[in-house]
Amino acid sequence: MMNNVNWMTAYPEIFLLVMACLITLVDLWVKSPKRDLTYGLTMLTLGVVAVMQAVYASTGDTVYGFGHMVVSDAMGNWLKCFATLSVMTTLVYGRPYAADRKMLHGGELFILSMFSLLGMFVMISGNNFLVLYLGLELLTLSGYALVALRRDNSNATEAAMKYFVLGALASGFLLYGLSMMYGATGSLDLTAVFQATASGHIKHQVLVLGVVFVVCGIAFKLGAAPFHMWVPDVYQGAPTAVTLMIAGAPKLAAFALMMRLLVDGMLPMAIDWQQMLLVLAVLSLLIGNLSAIAQTNLKRMLAFSTIAQMGFVLIGMLAGVNNGNTLSAANAYSSAMFYMISYVLTTLGVFGVILLLAREGFESEEISDLAGLNQRSPLFAGVMAVCLFSLAGVPPLVGFFAKLSVLQALIASEQISSLLMAVFAVMMSLVGAFYYLRIIKVMYFDPPLTASTVSAENHVKVVLAINGGLVLVLGLLPGGLMSLCAVAVVQALGT
Amino acid sequence: MEMLSLAIWTPIVFGVLLLALGRDEHAIAVRWFALTGAIISFVLTLPLYAQFDTAIAGMQFAENLPWIDRFNVNYHLGVDGISLWFVLLTSFITVVVIIAGWEVITERVNQYMGAFLVLSGLMVGVFCALDGMLFYVFFEATLIPMYLIIGVWGGPSKIYAAFKFFLYTLLGSLLMLVALIYLYIASDGSFDLATWQQMPLAATPQTLLFFAFFAAFAVKVPMWPVHTWLPDVHVEAPTGGSAVLAAIMLKLGAYGFLRFSLPIAPDASHEWAWLMLALSLIAVVYVGLVAIVQQDMKKLVAYSSVAHMGFVTIGFFIFSELGVSGGIVQMIAHGFVSAAMFLCIGVLYDRVHSREIASYGGVVNTMPKFAAFALLFAMANCGLPGTAGFVGEWMVILAAVKFNFWLGMLAASALVFGAAYTLWMVKRVYLGPVLNDDVKKLSDINAREFLMLSLLAAAVLWMGIYPKPFTDVMNASVTQLLQHVALSKIPL
Numbered sequence: 001m002m003n004n005v006n007w008m009t010a011y012p013e014i015f016l017l018v019m020a021c022l023i024t025l026v027d028l029w030v031k032s033p034k035r036d037l038t039y040g041l042t043m044l045t046l047g048v049v050a051v052m053q054a055v056y057a058s059t060g061d062t063v064y065g066f067g068h069m070v071v072s073d074a075m076g077n078w079l080k081c082f083a084t085l086s087v088m089t090t091l092v093y094g095r096p097y098a099a100d101r102k103m104l105h106g107g108e109l110f111i112l113s114m115f116s117l118l119g120m121f122v123m124i125s126g127n128n129f130l131v132l133y134l135g136l137e138l139l140t141l142s143g144y145a146l147v148a149l150r151r152d153n154s155n156a157t158e159a160a161m162k163y164f165v166l167g168a169l170a171s172g173f174l175l176y177g178l179s180m181m182y183g184a185t186g187s188l189d190l191t192a193v194f195q196a197t198a199s200g201h202i203k204h205q206v207l208v209l210g211v212v213f214v215v216c217g218i219a220f221k222l223g224a225a226p227f228h229m230w231v232p233d234v235y236q237g238a239p240t241a242v243t244l245m246i247a248g249a250p251k252l253a254a255f256a257l258m259m260r261l262l263v264d265g266m267l268p269m270a271i272d273w274q275q276m277l278l279v280l281a282v283l284s285l286l287i288g289n290l291s292a293i294a295q296t297n298l299k300r301m302l303a304f305s306t307i308a309q310m311g312f313v314l315i316g317m318l319a320g321v322n323n324g325n326t327l328s329a330a331n332a333y334s335s336a337m338f339y340m341i342s343y344v345l346t347t348l349g350v351f352g353v354i355l356l357l358a359r360e361g362f363e364s365e366e367i368s369d370l371a372g373l374n375q376r377s378p379l380f381a382g383v384m385a386v387c388l389f390s391l392a393g394v395p396p397l398v399g400f401f402a403k404l405s406v407l408q409a410l411i412a413s414e415q416i417s418s419l420l421m422a423v424f425a426v427m428m429s430l431v432g433a434f435y436y437l438r439i440i441k442v443m444y445f446d447p448p449l450t451a452s453t454v455s456a457e458n459h460v461k462v463v464l465a466i467n468g469g470l471v472l473v474l475g476l477l478p479g480g481l482m483s484l485c486a487v488a489v490v491q492a493l494g495t
Numbered sequence: 496m497e498m499l500s501l502a503i504w505t506p507i508v509f510g511v512l513l514l515a516l517g518r519d520e521h522a523i524a525v526r527w528f529a530l531t532g533a534i535i536s537f538v539l540t541l542p543l544y545a546q547f548d549t550a551i552a553g554m555q556f557a558e559n560l561p562w563i564d565r566f567n568v569n570y571h572l573g574v575d576g577i578s579l580w581f582v583l584l585t586s587f588i589t590v591v592v593i594i595a596g597w598e599v600i601t602e603r604v605n606q607y608m609g610a611f612l613v614l615s616g617l618m619v620g621v622f623c624a625l626d627g628m629l630f631y632v633f634f635e636a637t638l639i640p641m642y643l644i645i646g647v648w649g650g651p652s653k654i655y656a657a658f659k660f661f662l663y664t665l666l667g668s669l670l671m672l673v674a675l676i677y678l679y680i681a682s683d684g685s686f687d688l689a690t691w692q693q694m695p696l697a698a699t700p701q702t703l704l705f706f707a708f709f710a711a712f713a714v715k716v717p718m719w720p721v722h723t724w725l726p727d728v729h730v731e732a733p734t735g736g737s738a739v740l741a742a743i744m745l746k747l748g749a750y751g752f753l754r755f756s757l758p759i760a761p762d763a764s765h766e767w768a769w770l771m772l773a774l775s776l777i778a779v780v781y782v783g784l785v786a787i788v789q790q791d792m793k794k795l796v797a798y799s800s801v802a803h804m805g806f807v808t809i810g811f812f813i814f815s816e817l818g819v820s821g822g823i824v825q826m827i828a829h830g831f832v833s834a835a836m837f838l839c840i841g842v843l844y845d846r847v848h849s850r851e852i853a854s855y856g857g858v859v860n861t862m863p864k865f866a867a868f869a870l871l872f873a874m875a876n877c878g879l880p881g882t883a884g885f886v887g888e889w890m891v892i893l894a895a896v897k898f899n900f901w902l903g904m905l906a907a908s909a910l911v912f913g914a915a916y917t918l919w920m921v922k923r924v925y926l927g928p929v930l931n932d933d934v935k936k937l938s939d940i941n942a943r944e945f946l947m948l949s950l951l952a953a954a955v956l957w958m959g960i961y962p963k964p965f966t967d968v969m970n971a972s973v974t975q976l977l978q979h980v981a982l983s984k985i986p987l
Binding site for chain 2 (some may be wrong): 374375378389394395396401404407408411412419422426427430440445477478482483486
């Protein structure tokens with residue numbers, strides 16, 4: 001098996017790894033306080049990687065490499081492309097913030113970001129239990145270090161500890177579940193696991209026990225209730241730039257992990273894990289939305305809102321198989337993918353505004369800090385409002401079409417229970433609308449607390465404007481991204 | 496570009512330009528730019544009426560482009576006799592509202608004017624959409640500008656009002672969203688309204704759909720008992736916001752009944768007509784009584800709107816041509832009259848900064864020109880023959896009496912209540928001796944206010960004296976709708 005190395009499947013990863021090591025070395029000689037050279041090289045590397053992924057994705061081929069341990073398919077490549085763009089955007093928004101907070105004494109922010117991106121890549125393209133786990137660990141280990149980047153800040157250190165302990169626990173869950181699956185099926189390879197579970201020769205109870213732990217592990221990484229405890233604390237405690245690094249791109253990787261493990265590997269067990277996802281979705285929607293109402297800290301509120309949004313992604317994931325019929329699987333999973341991508345895009349905009357409003361010695365993380373933002377900067381307020389309306393699911397923004405596609409996937413299963421679930425989900429999104437509207441209220445209706453205008457570098461403003469513009473444009477013309485997801489998922493399911 | 500697209504997108508483009516480029520330093524230029532945009536948009540809708548063929552019952556000026564392939568959503572537009580007048584009404588009211596906000600709004604003028612222009616385009620979109628999802632997108636998107644208009648330029652408890660408006664209406668429309676997706680699945684992947692209208696549906700789904708649509712549209716109309724948001728919102732909204740809300744946004748709900756509930760779920764509509772009639776009668780009678788005791792002029796007009804919209808739904812749910820046409824005529828008339836009533840209150844409020852009836856008295860002595868207008872609109876509000884308010888109410892009452900004498904009689908009692916609350920308010924505000932210093936210092940309306948009120952007065956009188964252009968347009972479409980609704984869709 002091992003002679004079947006297909007280097008081509010890993011060129012972007014190899015390039016990213018080499019460049020990350022090189023930039024680490026180059027960074028030793030960088031003197032500028034904002035680390036211009038490191039920043040420039042990082043952006044260049046990521047730009048090249050993004051283009052490579054897009055080229056790979058648009059060829060649409062599914063290629064296995066490294067003895068079937070790695071797969072390069074359209075779904076994975078698009079997710080990697082979007083993850084790269086998301087990390088790039090995060091760095092653009094995050095650099096001024098990090099520079100103000102003495103986080104740029106060394107180039108760790110950039111290097112660790114690249115390594116966490118590499119982890120995401122491995123996670124997205126893994127076709128083997130161990131490879132997937134390896135990617136996950138690379139991502140989360142970089143994440144722990146990023147959260148602790150402000151060593152002198154007690155909140156950040158506390159958040160890093162929590163993240164580490166709970167993250168390690170989650171990884172343990174996942175690994176335990178994977179080892180059960182390995183024990184039951186005798187293989188680490190997803191395709192082989194799929195065949196083994198489909199054969200029906202393996203004792204059901206053992207498999208279900210494994211699936212339970214795998215689902216728990218995934219739910220931890222997604223931040224779905226009741227495994228959500230780390231999310232608010234880490235989002236709030238971490239430096240905002242790092243919060244965005246955790247809240248953005250890794251969600252795409254977590255989606256891929258879910259697709260690889262649950263769909264590619266264990267689709268025959270769908271009837272079991274769909275029920276688990278249903279419980280997770282209901283709890284996430286309920287706990288996320290209701291807890292978000294009570295928050296005064298913006299980052300904490302957004303953390304709870306993320307939990308609720310993950311509930312919607314799970315709705316897309318649980319609607320794939322009805323009574324053993326996988327006809328609507330592509331529809332359901334592509335709607336979940338569309339939801340995840342639009343969620344990441346919107347989150348980037350929201351955190352981008354928070355990052356740019358923060359100044360030296362001022363975090364801008366209370367909701368009241370946004371008071372009267374419209375008078376201080378119509379652009380920032382506009383981008384924020386567009387993103388929040390999108391998260392609330394108001395048309396014609398991309399978030400509405402994301403909700404529409406997961407809801408139609410749910411209702412398509414034509415069962416009374418799914419209709420009730422849909423009604424529950426829209427009622428919860430009504431609750432969600434309340435706390436998103438509250439921020440818009442603060443920005444537009446309240447008088448500003450300070451008269452100071454908001455300043456940002458021009459290229460940052462341009463990126464922010466494009467970010468907000470995309471939320472609107474993808475809402476007016478969602479067809480392209482939707483069919484991209486559909487084609488990618490159909491292909492991923494076909495193999 | 497096709498005519499309906501122009502009617503939708505012209506105001507939106509003007510609005511977006513204002514939002515992007517306008518600054519308060521150039522407030523005058525901003526105002527003129529907004530007015531130009533509104534007038535161009537209005538003029539662009541006039542050919543729709545001129546070229547409309549009244550003999551055709553179906554959709555005219557149709558446009559159909561694929562929008563979202565994956566869900567088979569189309570950018571499908573068209574107007575028929577039912578929707579045509581609302582397109583014109585919307586663009587006309589927008590012109591009036593821009594004039595009304597001219598001097599009153601001094602802060603963030605570009606955002607105010609821009610919001611109204613965008614809102615206008617979106618509402619025209621609702622009336623033109625022939626695709627369920629397109630309709631929903633326009634329908635929901637109207638919430639964003641209106642939320643901002645109320646919240647930014649509203650009165651003291653504007654925030655409460657803005658939230659109540661947004662969440663109340665969102666609650667209803669989210670249930671409609673589930674219904675739309677259900678129809679999409681049930682029709683094997685189509686969002687086309689015509690397909691949905693032809694599609695057979697069993698009794699239970701019809702009932703569920705009917706109530707899902709009811710949730711969305713009854714809140715918007717608003718029908719008793721889900722009308723409570725309206726008085727709160729009207730009181731806090733700025734004058735222009737109230738005018739647009741009463742004149743057009745309420746009509747979106749009533750229009751939805753005609754486009755969705757009746758033709759898609761005709762059997763359920765017949766089955767539950769008694770409920771709709773009962774709720775409408777309560778709106779007419781009980782809310783009419785509530786209006787009498789109001790101390791606040793805006794609240795009074797808001798309750799009177801609920802009562803008038805009750806007439807509209809009575810007209811729709813007796814399923815006779817006279818009733819449905821009467822309901823639509825009443826909607827248009829109420830569009831003119833309620834906008835005018837709110838603008839009149841705005842004129843007084845700008846001068847005295849009070850909406851309390853008790854703060855006024857004898858305004859006619861200091862503002863004779865204004866009082867003449869106010870009296871005309873008040874008469875139209877209580878349905879005096881020769882004004883717009885009379886035609887629709889008379890048609891609905893006639894149809895109701897034919898349907899059932901007692902129903903007709905109860906509905907007609909609304910005329911008495913209407914006269915009672917309107918005239919009593921006129922007496923207390925405008926007539927009699929000057930009661931306080933505020934009123935003594937009042938100056939009569941200026942040229943701008945005169946222009947704005949005379950535009951509406953002309954419309955109110957024209958519609959009252961010569962309603963033929965309004966009814967002619969809708970005859971064929973209403974007949975076709977009723978023929979469709981009379982047939983059962985339950986598969987045998």
